[in-house]
Amino acid sequence: MNSTLDVNTPDGTFKAYITRPAILPAPAIVVVQEIFGVNADLRDTCDELAKQGYFALSPDLFWRMEPGVDLSDQTEAEWKKGFALYTAFDYPSGVSDIAATLPVARTLAGASGKVGLMGYCISKDAQREIIAALAGNEFAEVFTYPGCSHAFARHRGIHFDKDAARLANRRTADFFQRHLT
Numbered sequence: 001m002n003s004t005l006d007v008n009t010p011d012g013t014f015k016a017y018i019t020r021p022a023i024l025p026a027p028a029i030v031v032v033q034e035i036f037g038v039n040a041d042l043r044d045t046c047d048e049l050a051k052q053g054y055f056a057l058s059p060d061l062f063w064r065m066e067p068g069v070d071l072s073d074q075t076e077a078e079w080k081k082g083f084a085l086y087t088a089f090d091y092p093s094g095v096s097d098i099a100a101t102l103p104v105a106r107t108l109a110g111a112s113g114k115v116g117l118m119g120y121c122i123s124k125d126a127q128r129e130i131i132a133a134l135a136g137n138e139f140a141e142v143f144t145y146p147g148c149s150h151a152f153a154r155h156r157g158i159h160f161d162k163d164a165a166r167l168a169n170r171r172t173a174d175f176f177q178r179h180l181t
Helices: 040-051 076-088 091-106 124-134 162-180
Strands: 002-009 012-019 026-032 055-059 111-119
Touching: 002 040, 002 091, 012 040, 012 091, 026 040, 026 091, 026 162, 040 055, 055 091, 091 111, 111 162
Parallel strands: 026 055, 026 111
Antiparallel strands: 002 012, 012 055
16 A cells, blocks of 8 residues: 655655555665656655565655656656756755654554665765765665666666666665564
8 A cells, every 4th residue: 555644844744655565563664766756666666665565655855845756767858857956955954854754664553663774876976985884884785786877776767777676676675674574
C-alpha cells in the first residue's frame, strides 16, 4: 500500500511518499530523491522495498521551492528544470528535512524502530568524498560501477543498465537485510 504522509519541521510541513510492507513489524528505509523529485522511479524503488519487507519513505526535498516535483530524464525541459532546482537547493535545509524524516520512519505504527537511508545522484567528486568519509564504517558500503553511466539504476532512465542495476540492487538488499532485520 502506498500513499503520502506529513513530516513536520520548524520551517513547515512537507510530504513524503510512503509504501508499507505486508508483514509487520518491519524496519524502514528513507529513500533520498535525485534532481527529478519524488518521481515514478523513486516511487518504484519504494514499492520494491515494501515488497522486500520494509516501510519506504521518500521525502519531498524540493518542497520549499516547489512541492510535488515529479520529473523524468526524458526531455531537455525536465533536465533544465531539475538542474535549476538542484542549483537553487539549500543543502543544510535538505539535510534537516532528511533528519526530520528519520524519526517519523522510526515511529510509524508497525515499524521496528530500525531505519536505513539510501540515495542517488552524486558527482565523481562527491563519490570520492563519500568513499573517504565512510572508509572503515561498518554500517556503510560503497560500490562503484566502472563503465556505467550516471544513474544507471534509474528504472526508466536513459542510462539504465539492467545487469549493473540488478547487482547494485542486490547489494543494497543484502546490506539492509544484514543491518536492519
